[in-house]
Structure formats: C-alpha cells, structure tokens
Amino acid sequence: xxxxxxxxxxxxxxxxxxxxxxxxxxxxxxxxxxxxxxxxxxxxxxxxxxxxxxxxxxxxxxxxxxxxxxxxxxxxxxxxxxxxxxxxxxxxxxxxxxxxxxxxxxxxxxxxxxxxxxxxxxxxxxxxxxxxxxxxxxxxxxxxxxxxxxxxxxxxxxxxxxxxxxxxxxxxxxxxxxxxxxxxxxxxxxxxxxxxxxxxxxxxxxxxxxxxxxxxxxxxxxxxxxxxxxxxxxxxxxxxxxxxxxxxxxxxxxxxxxxxxxxxxxxxxxxxxxxxxxxxxxxxxxxxxxxx
Amino acid sequence: xxxxxxxxxxxxxxxxxxxxxxxxxxxxxxxxxxxxxxxxxxxxxxxxxxxxxxxxxxxxxxxxxxxxxxxxxxxxxxxxxxxxxxxxxxxxxxxxxxxxxxxxxxxxxxxxxxxxxxxxxxxxxxxxxxxxxxxxxxxxxxxxxxxxxxxxxxxxxxxxxxxxxxxxxxxxxxxxxxxxxxxxxxxxxxxxxxxxxxxxxxxxxxxxxxxxxxxxxxxxxxxxxxxxxxxxxxxxxxxxxxxxxxxxxxxxxxxxxxxxxxxxxxxxxxxxxxxxxxx
Numbered sequence: 104x105x106x107x108x109x110x111x112x113x114x115x116x117x118x119x120x121x122x123x124x125x126x127x128x129x130x131x132x133x134x135x136x137x138x139x140x141x142x143x144x145x146x147x148x149x150x151x152x153x154x155x156x157x158x159x160x161x162x163x164x165x166x167x168x169x170x171x172x173x174x175x176x177x178x179x180x181x182x183x184x185x186x187x188x189x190x191x192x193x194x195x196x197x198x199x200x201x202x203x204x205x206x207x208x209x210x211x212x213x214x215x216x217x218x219x220x221x222x223x224x225x226x227x228x229x230x231x232x233x234x235x236x237x238x239x240x241x242x243x244x245x246x247x248x249x250x251x252x253x254x255x256x257x258x259x260x261x262x263x264x265x266x267x268x269x270x271x272x273x274x275x276x277x278x279x280x281x282x283x284x285x286x287x288x289x290x291x292x293x294x295x296x297x298x299x300x301x302x303x304x305x306x307x308x309x310x311x312x313x314x315x316x317x318x319x320x321x322x323x324x325x326x327x328x329x330x331x332x333x334x335x336x337x338x339x340x341x342x343x344x345x346x347x348x349x350x351x352x353x354x355x356x357x358x359x360x361x362x363x364x365x366x367x368x369x370x371x372x373x374x375x376x377x378x379x380x381x382x383x384x385x386x387x388x389x390x391x392x393x394x395x
Numbered sequence: 396x397x398x399x400x401x402x403x404x405x406x407x408x409x410x411x412x413x414x415x416x417x418x419x420x421x422x423x424x425x426x427x428x429x430x431x432x433x434x435x436x437x438x439x440x441x442x443x444x445x446x447x448x449x450x451x452x453x454x455x456x457x458x459x460x461x462x463x464x465x466x467x468x469x470x471x472x473x474x475x476x477x478x479x480x481x482x483x484x485x486x487x488x489x490x491x492x493x494x495x496x497x498x499x500x501x502x503x504x505x506x507x508x509x510x511x512x513x514x515x516x517x518x519x520x521x522x523x524x525x526x527x528x529x530x531x532x533x534x535x536x537x538x539x540x541x542x543x544x545x546x547x548x549x550x551x552x553x554x555x556x557x558x559x560x561x562x563x564x565x566x567x568x569x570x571x572x573x574x575x576x577x578x579x580x581x582x583x584x585x586x587x588x589x590x591x592x593x594x595x596x597x598x599x600x601x602x603x604x605x606x607x608x609x610x611x612x613x614x615x616x617x618x619x620x621x622x623x624x625x626x627x628x629x630x631x632x633x634x635x636x637x638x639x640x641x642x643x644x645x646x647x648x649x650x651x652x653x654x655x656x657x658x659x660x661x662x663x664x665x666x667x668x669x670x671x672x673x674x
C-alpha cells in the first residue's frame with residue numbers, strides 16, 4: 104500500500120525540527136550541561152597541593168558549608184544583590200515608563216532606547232575602570248564637593264568600598280531592567296489607561312493599579328537578570344572594592360587560583376543551587392515563553 | 396496634542412541624569428586619555444598629548460595588546476557567524492512544538508542564568524580531565540557561545556512570534572519548495588533582525604570576560620589582557636586603551652545599526668510598489 108510508505112507529515116516536520124536544533128543542542132550539551140555535570144562530579148573528588156583525583160568525599164561541602172566565612176560572604180553577596188536590585192528596579196522602571204508613556208513619537212522612542220542599550224555592547228571592564236577618575240581620592244566627586252564647600256576633607260569611602268561596588272553594579276546592570284520592562288510596557292494597550300482615567304483614576308492610581316501589574320513580567324525578567332549577574336559576579340566586587348570585599352564568586356575564583364578545583368566545584372554547586380532556588384521562586388510569577 | 400504635564404519634565408530630567416550616569420564615566424576617561432606625559436589618573440589635566448596612545452604601540456609598555464586584539468576580533472567573528480546561523484535554525488525549529496522542545500528551551504534559559512564562572516570552571520575542568528589544552532578558539536569559543544546563543548535565540552523567538560505566516564503560504568501556493576521559501580521569502584524578511592543578532596554575537600564575544608577566563612589558554616583575549624593591566628598598570632595608558640576599544644565598539648555598533656537602517660529603507664521601498672502597476 105502506498106499510504107503506509109509515506110512518512111506522516113507531522114513526523115517529518117518533527118524530524119526537520121530536530122535536525123535544525125541538533126547543532127544548538129550539541130553546543131549547549133557540551134559547553135553547558137556537561138561542564139555542570141563535571142562540576143558536580145568533581146565536587147566530590149579529593150585534592151592535594153598539586154593535583155585533584157577521583158574519590159567520593161563530602162569534605163569539600165562540609166568545609167564550605169561549615170565555614171563562618173562562607174555564611175558571612177553569602178550575607179554580603181545578598182546585601183549587594185538586594186541593594187543593586189532595588190536601585191536597578193526603580194531606575195529601570197522610571198526610565199522605561201518615561202520612554203513608553205511620555206515619549207510620543209516612535210522614532211524618538213527607538214533612538215532614546217538605543218542610547219540606553221549601546222553601553223551594553225561595550226566592555227564591562229572599561230566601564231568599571233572609568234569610575235576611578237570620578238570616585239578616587241582626588242577624583243571629580245571629591246574635588247567638586249570640596250569646591251562647593253560641602254565637605255572639608257575628601258571622602259574615603261567613594262572608591263574601593265561597598266558603595267563603589269553597588270554603584271558599579273547599578274551602572275552595569277540597570278540596562279537589564281530597562282529593556283524587559285520597556286518591552287512589556289510597549290505592549291500595554293493605551294486605551295486601558297484612558298479607560299482608567301475616564302473612570303476617575305488619578306495618575307498614581309493608574310500607575311499602581313494598571314501599569315505596574317501589567318509590567319510585572321518585565322520587572323520579573325529584569326530581576327532574574329540582575330539577581331543572577333550579581334550573585335555570580337567576581338570581578339566587579341574585586342575591582343571596585345579594591346580586593347577588600349568578598350563575594351561568593353570571589354570565593355570560587357580564589358579557590359580556582361589556588362588550584363583547589365574540587366573545593367571550587369563544591370562552592371560552585373552551592374552557588375548554583377542558591378541561584379536556581381531564587382530563579383525558581385521568581386519564575387512562578389512569569390511565563391517566559393509568553394513574553395517573547 | 397495635549398500639553399506636556401509637569402511629570403513629563405520631571406521624568407525627562409531623570410532620564411537625562413540616567414544617560415549622564417551611563418556615559419559620563421566613559422567620557423571622563425576619554426578626556427583623561429589625552430593627559431600630558433606627566434599626567435596622572437585623575438584631573439587636573441597636566442597638558443594635552445597623545446603620549447599614552449603612542450605608548451600603546453610600544454610592546455614593552457603594555458604587553459601583547461595587539462595580538463590579543465587580533466584574537467578577540469577573530470573570535471568575535473567566529474562567535475558571531477555561529478550565533479547567527481544557529482539562532483536562525485533554532486528559531487525556525489521552535490516555531491512548532493517538537494518532542495524535547497521544552498527541555499531545550501529551559502536549557503537555553505539556563506545558559507543565561509548559570510553564573511559565568513561556572514561555565515568557565517566546568518569547561519576548564521573537562522579539558523583538564525580529558526588532558527586537552529584549552530585554547531581561545533576551541534574551549535573559549537564554545538564557552539562564549541553559551542552566552543551569545545541565548546540572546547540570539549530569544550531575539551529569533553520574538554521575531555518568529557510576530558512573523559506573518561501568510562507570506563510563506565503565498566510562496567507555497569506559487570509552487571516554492573520549502574528551501575526556496577526560506578531562502579527567498581523568510582530570510583529577506585527577517586534580515587534586519589539577523590543583523591541585530593550578529594551585533595549581539597560580536598559585541599558580547601568581544602567584551603566577554605568571565606567565561607573566557609579559564610578557557611582561553613595561554614593566549615589572552617583583549618578583555619583578559621585589559622583586566623591583567625588593571626592590576627599592574629597605573630598610568631593613563633589604561634585609559635588610552637579603554638578609549639580606543641570603546642571607540643572601536645561604537646564603530647562596530649554604528650556600522651551594524653547603519654546596515655539595519657539601510658535594509659529597512661530598502662524593504663520599505665521595494666514592498667510599497669505591490670499592486671501599484673494594476674491601476
């Protein structure tokens with residue numbers, strides 16, 4: 104019979120889809136999934152001063168989780184994360200709100216949006232370095248404050264401090280809030296706002312009862328970015344704190360520098376679980392597939 | 396049009412401050428990189444010169460930045476091409492559900508949210524265990540793809556969600572084969588967005604640091620080289636390098652955006668004559 108020989112079109116379509124995603128799946132399999140599985144495996148291995156070797160020990164975890172330094176560092180990293188998130192959320196929401204609802208022509212909207220996104224395509228390290236002349240002891244901030252007579256002596260806590268770390272984080276990652284919030288806001292039907300106004304809502308009521316609830320998915324996606332980027336960071340903290348502040352990422356990078364790979368792997372697994380837990384909670388509020 | 400409300404001016408002021416916050420520091424080091432030969436890392440300017448740019452061309456002053464620039468540029472092009480091709484293929488596959496599609500989708504999202512240092516460490520460990528040598532063009536290349544691919548794919552998902560299927564149906568009705576439909580209908584329509592994906596692919600690779608850190612091997616990429624300099628170079632030569640690479644980034648961004656604008660204009664011109672010959 105002829106019909107049995109013919110491939111079912113839906114099966115054929117599925118085969119085409121699989122062929123199309125095979126290279127992608129290979130790349131992510133080998134450079135994402137396999138590395139994570141390797142880290143999990145190696146976290147149970149043993150090591151000495153010059154090498155690491157297969158074993159099954161829990162010492163790496165025991166040491167990491169019982170160390171007071173670890174807990175203090177997690178607390179510190181969470182502090183950075185919460186502060187950065189607050190500033191990014193407020194700035195990101197305000198900027199996106201201005202672009203989406205107060206700028207009236209589309210070309211201007213696109214142009215201003217691009218102005219906000221261009222720094223994202225330049226080097227993070229350069230953007231970090233560029234704070235030095237601003238915040239340093241004899242930097243612009245201090246000299247202008249002294250010039251204005253606000254302070255008599257230069258502020259020491261501007262550069263190489265927790266303040267500098269949070270400032271750099273906000274500077275680097277605010278865009279990750281602006282973009283998704285702007286994206287969801289652009290899809291809010293303007294007639295909803297007019298309806299609210301006709302029904303007698305004040306500007307503040309429109310903001311809290313219409314715009315914020317509808318922009319929530321964008322806020323969530325932005326938050327996911329900011330949380331994961333701050334939790335996994337190790338260079339911004341090292342660079343902007345002048346090596347004085349710790350973060351979870353820095354623990355890992357220090358262990359790597361000391362070639363204590365199994366210890367670094369165990370710390371990484373704990374960090375990954377922490378991040379995934381946070382993301383899991385946030386994902387409950389948003390369906391990413393719907394937001395594209 | 397109704398007049399601007401007071402909140403408009405407040406918000407516009409806030410936006411302006413945000414832009415200054417974004418660009419101010421970079422402009423500052425741009426100015427400071429023209430410090431005189433005896434100038435320091437902060438104001439005041441001790442004369443104006445191109446001394447520090449000149450220093451960049453002397454090997455012993457700054458190490459192998461030109462070599463690292465060449466590597467970063469080549470790597471950027473490699474990552475860009477693969478990101479574009481795989482994102483288009485992935486975007487097309489994800490237009491319909493297939494078995495395993497949601498697993499793969501979550502893997503793509505995971506690629507974005509797994510801390511970069513883990514990718515670096517994991518890939519480094521694999522190469523170490525397999526006794527392979529890490530190199531920027533193999534392990535570094537793959538690690539960077541885990542960062543650029545999710546961006547490319549998310550853009551493509553968004554593009555195909557808004558794609559009007561009737562164009563393809565029309566092509567099919569006219570007797571086009573599936574490949575002809577893709578080649579002559581789908582790709583030209585999404586071409587401007589592909590330039591966007593390419594821009595992401597190149598710039599994210601060119602500036603990538605954390606994922607390349609343990610996977611680049613003995614030959615550094617430019618961001619790694621710059622990071623090495625931040626710890627031991629304390630002269631404005633660092634600013635000169637920062638200014639040059641930022642200018643280069645702006646140049647790349649400008650080029651890509653110009654291509655998009657030109658393509659859009661061309662599309663608008665060639666699509667508007669539909670039906671005009673009938674009257």
